[in-house]
Amino acid sequence: MGAVDATRTDVLWLDWNESPLGPPPAAVRRVAAAARRLHEYPRHLLDEVTELAAARHGVAPSQVLLTSGVDEALDIAMTLVERGWAVEPGFDFHARVVAWGKPFLPIRLGPDWQPAGRDDIRATDAVFIAQPGNPTGNLIERDWIDEYRASAGIYFQDETYQEFCSAPSILGEELGPDVLVYRSFAKAWGLAGIRVGCLVGEAGLIARLEPLRRFMPIDAVSLSAAAGVLAEPDFVDALTAHVLRERPRLAALLRASGLFLDVRDTETNFVIARVERGRAAALVAALERLGVRVKPCDFFGLDDWIRVGVGTAEDHARLGEVLARLRPEFAPRAEAAAGPA
Template identity: 55%
Template sequence: MVAAHAPADGEALLDWNESPIGPPALAAKRVIDAAGRLHRYPRGLMEEVTELAAAHVGVAPDRILLTAGVDEAVDIALSLVERGWGTRPGFDGYEDRIRANGKRFHPIALGPDWQPASPPDQGLGEGDMVFLAQPGNPTGNLLPAAWIDAVRAKAQYVFIDETYHEFSTRPSVLHAARDEAPDGAVDKGLLVYRSFSKAAGLAGIRLGCLIGESTVIERLEPVRRFMPIDAVSLNAAAGLLEEPEFMVRLTAHVLEARTALCETLRGSGLFAEVRETETNFVLAKPWEWASAPMSRQFDRDLVRVKDCAAVGLAGWLRISVGSWDDQARLGASLGRVAK
């Protein structure tokens, strides 16, 4: 069930990766200020944003590689290995990119509770990279830390996608890795991805960073395309990273509004189950009798939701945490269905 497209910007409720509180002020200012320089290459911006990103995540700049979104990060990382692994249900982009790069994909089955159904496969070893989103996508939940540790002990590389980390209750795997190696050593087999476009709800840009041990990043840098990130995205990211309080404010809103959104959905009586996730969206499973009338009403009211059937969660909807006005509109739409 996906609502109809809005005829004009701003009329529909937010999609799941858009900011419910607007863009960072400094990001918008930097983009506007840079408009008069779009005829020039963004010289020095990659280095500036790399420094800012390194400070933001708490690592040295030589451990950061900026990428044009997670797809490019996955493509680059795959140059290190022969095979890729990922969970099912899970983010289908990993499997798509693994296959597009001519590598073999191995699924890791999740059970009905969206947790691993068995210990890590005995086939894991040299030449393997396991892709895990934490929190998960589309499940929005966390895999057991002990299970992830077991995977890291077997696979040559583990790629942890922390796109939704800011909205999660679990510390970053980067913090855990530092605690595990107080002597300063860094796990060469661990790659971590962070998305600035998702963390700040800047859905209009494609920018993130791949974090790893410095010699691994040095090996990956030549694989990256020449100037893969445009000047607009770089300026937006620089402004965002110069305004850290924005992400604090966005996170605080999402955490408060996420709980309220779940209460609204449960209170409507239209859903058999509602799951409060560790991300900026929630998952809800409508009663069978409510699904069709809800879809029609959402179309009329320009309420955007995502049908999760295509990503392995048949019957579930992904609903974004929006502004308070957005969520009031959603509640009103649900009320019209329930009448």
């Protein structure tokens, strides 16, 4: 599949879960102002964003460690453990565990997309969970989470999609000395173009991790954008409300298209749909030729599924027109529609 020029304005980008409402205006204003201070190290901004993030998440600043995205957060966590576990199919936690030269062990999802039990997780292991999941978009049952929080040396919960889901964050609870929660500014905050997130944990654990963070790991522009949206969070509420309103409409559109064997509404800012076996790549390529980008889920280990980000009502109308054009070629055969998932 050939690459699409990212500067093209006629492409409908529904593949990377970017904000359909554009960037937060407050973040844009702060970034513009930051351009006049690019000659300075962002010392003051690290403290400002830490304090704002702590206030947003209802914790003390001593419980927050800013990181340059989830990869740095995972790298820091891996320094504390000998092995890493994660759900598969799922987000690619595997890559960071292996990058550290440490064993990775998968926790398989069952047919209901809930993780299987494991009785060989050690106190020197980390368990990495995305809640809600990616690309499945569903929630892991709370009993399972409680069990593995208790058995792992480090329990790491990635809550990147928290604002879009129906379950409360575990940040409202006593976390304990071996729990880390990652919160992203990319999705509900409309800042996918910057690399800022934060780890939240007990103050003692964060104090152990802080020396492991790289010197000034987040640039002044990214910190300024995060400060802007944290100081004026109305945009987060508006974007969250938009996704919750448009997500079921997108799922209904995909079901009505006649191209998919199954469509799952999710707890995230995307919807996933299953195509006839072995045809996901061809459908993704056909959509791209018609100016619509969606993401195949085989990268995450979920074959025959595609992920479609929630857009605007106008985006969905255009998507519907393109899907209608592709229906003669990609509508599942009768025997596929009647077969097992």
